[in-house]
Amino acid sequence: MRPPGGRGRAAVAAGGVAAGLGAAAALSWGGYDVPAALAAPTLVLDLAVGWSFVGTGLLAWSRHPDNRTGALMVVLGFAALGRYAVAVASDVGFAVGVLLGSLYLSVFVHLLVTFPTGRATTWPQRVTVTVGYLLSTPLDGFFLLLGATRGAPAGLPPNGLVIVPAPAGSPVLVDAVVQGVVLALCTAVLAIVAARWRRASTAERRAIGPGLLGGVLVVLALMAQRSAFVLAIHPDVRVGFTWAARTVLVVWPLALLFGLVRSRLDRSAVSRMIVELGAGPPGPERLRGVLAATLHDPSVAIAYWLPERGVFVDARGDPAAVEPPAPGRGVTYLERGGSRIAALTHDAALAGEPELVAAVAAGAGMALENERLHAEVRARLREVQASRARIVESADAARRRVERDLHDGAQQRLVNVALLLRMARGRLSAGPPGEVDALLGETVDELAGALEELRELARGIYPALLTDSGLGPALAALAERSSVPAVVTGAPPGRLPGALEHAAYFVVSEGLANAAKHAAAAEVRIDVRVTDGVLVVAIADDGVGGASLAGAGLRGLVDRVAAAGGRLRLASPAGGGTRLTAELPIAPAVPAARSEPDARRAPSPSP
Incomplete structure (x- = not known):
């Protein structure tokens, strides 16, 4: 009505x-x-x-x-x-x-x-x-x-x-x-x-x-x-x-x-609230207490908005659920200067007094903005701590995987080579030449196999082609070896800082691995370009979608990209494919120090 x-x-x-x-x-x-x-x-x-x-x-x-x-x-x-x-x-x-x-x-x-x-x-x-x-x-x-x-x-x-x-x-x-x-x-x-x-x-x-x-x-x-x-x-x-x-x-x-x-x-009590906020020491609990007293609602909770991450966090920096509100609760979003800064979760009865809530939010805007910045710092600190723990865990897992691969692969082959060499040495004097030749041939095959396994293992740890030739050829090699048809639509023509190339390479490598394991995709498109001083790495597939940055593989990529000062974004609607985008800022190149020849050093003797 x-x-x-x-x-x-x-x-x-x-x-x-x-x-x-x-x-x-x-x-x-x-x-x-x-x-x-x-x-x-x-x-x-x-x-x-x-x-x-x-x-x-x-x-x-x-x-x-x-x-x-x-x-x-x-x-x-x-x-x-x-x-x-x-x-x-x-x-x-x-x-x-x-x-x-x-x-x-x-x-x-x-x-x-x-x-x-x-x-x-x-x-x-x-x-x-x-x-x-x-x-x-x-x-x-x-x-x-x-x-x-x-x-x-x-x-x-x-x-x-x-x-x-x-x-x-x-x-x-x-x-x-x-x-x-x-x-x-x-x-x-x-x-x-x-x-x-x-x-x-x-x-x-x-x-x-x-x-x-x-x-x-x-x-x-x-x-x-x-x-x-x-x-x-x-x-x-x-x-x-x-x-x-x-x-x-x-x-x-x-x-x-x-x-x-x-x-x-x-x-009219908002003016007293402003005076009270300025009279005492700052702090999230004190701010919440003053707002609760002004709104006459002891259950008021504040969630701070982090625009870069697109999430709400509490005063400790932990993620805070705002929507949908619990039964009997209401949510009011607070803005300052046209930008969202926080959300007040309060008793549903206050939803009928939007002017009062708006007046309180305007009066406490500066204090809320300050606490939002503190919450953002705490959230980043917690993220760094969690990232360090994941990096340590990932490094330990990588070492265990390398140890297992060496033990089960190249180490066993080298053990076989040692046994074959002992057998060949024992038969050099008494055995027929043909049998010795067969043993030596088998030994050569085992050594070749061990060498190939070590190369594959080394490629997984640190791609030699990336170091030698740059990001473009390394991406082309990744696309060729992918079990899902992959196309490189763009790659930087020159060389980039080594840490940046490594981060981009492993983003593409993990994206291809996820597409092969989970996406059921028919094609993957890889596009790496430099735009406004930022290296943008995009991997898109036409699979089933539904991927999440909380997964083990992508979570490691988040840490790797963050370590390079970048940001990782994921768009993966159910049934709509997956697009993984990493934005890596390119730091200004620092010229390497050249070593000048020492005038006091004796000249090399002429041949």
Whole structure:
């Protein structure tokens, strides 16, 4: 239900004023004989009820358009004024007044039970709201059809419009039953409100406290009034309870209005927050404590945004989950100078006060930016520590792999060569020449195999072609040896710093290995170019995607690229292939120191 615009609000307000004036006219000149001593307090009290609900409801409706509380308050105000139709001495006036006589109380039950959203979300709420409406217009319409007549014009308006002592005596059985049901309904309302209060958090209790307290007072006054009727208490006592119920009903929208005004007062506390932040020593816990006190939410948590990594971290630098928020929690993103700096995770009740949260964020912007920088440093430190641990682990694993490859490959071949040489030496003197030649030939084959295995092992540890010829030929050799068809679409023509070439080479090597093991790709394209002083290495395949930088192989590449001062990015949507991109800054070339010939050194002798 959308709130009315400017003209709509003016029309509703004008309608409320007209309804109040019409109620006053009906009571004063509707045809009944109402003494001024009774008419004046009745009009003052009921006009206050109707107009306060219409005015405050319009304000709440405009301020919180997402819930129905404001609309219900407006309806309650019009229903309270509309029941004055019974003061018009006519059949139509009597019928309309009877049908609207207790509707405003049913709307009140709906409003209180579903506060602050105005929506019934649980079965106790739905049942209570439904019973509340059934006890108003439908029940009054039923009694009206049974043959109720309007009061005589010479007396007071019917339906209890004017509060006067009723004749003493026991209530009619039907009235007693109806009032008993009303009392049971009020008890259910109190139970729902109590359960709502128990479930509410600290921030939520602060937001809904005035409204619930005022509503409970109204319910208690109504229960006292209806109990006095069922128990046939003296009429003067019942009149007192009735006036108390009407008076408290006037105060309730004022309590809601106080809740709205208090949020503005809370925003005025931002200046005190700024002074407090500047008065004490900085620190993440102190900043969080000041924000929590200003927002009246002790559960406030701050996550700082790291734009280079695209993640949120907490004050310690650890990754922090922000979305989706947990049930009952809300998230507000904070910006400074047009750039995101942090996110506040807070009680969901604060989502209805975006101006307050925004004011607090603006006031604490400098402190948040400083803590964000500290969190970024801590995150980098933790990343470096983790990277060092992974590098040590990777180096140990590489040494174990080399030891295993040497033991199982070249070492076994060399052992065989030693045995063959011993056998050949023993048969040189006694054995036939042909057998000795065969042993020596087998020895040569074993030595050749051992040499090839050592070359392959050395190529895996440190590619000789990269050192000798540069990055272009080394990438071409990698593409030729790849088990997945690979194409080099671009490579730097000249030489680059050695550390940069090595990092780029191993990025491509690991990318090809991952494509062969996991991607089920038909083709891999390798593109290495220098752009604006940055070596950009891109490996793209047409495989199944779904790769992650958290994998063992790619995690090692992250460390290798970071050690070269670069950044590794991965795009691998499911079913959309994988693209691995490394950006490696090229440091300015430093000329190598040349060794000048020593003039004191004796010249080499001529041949």
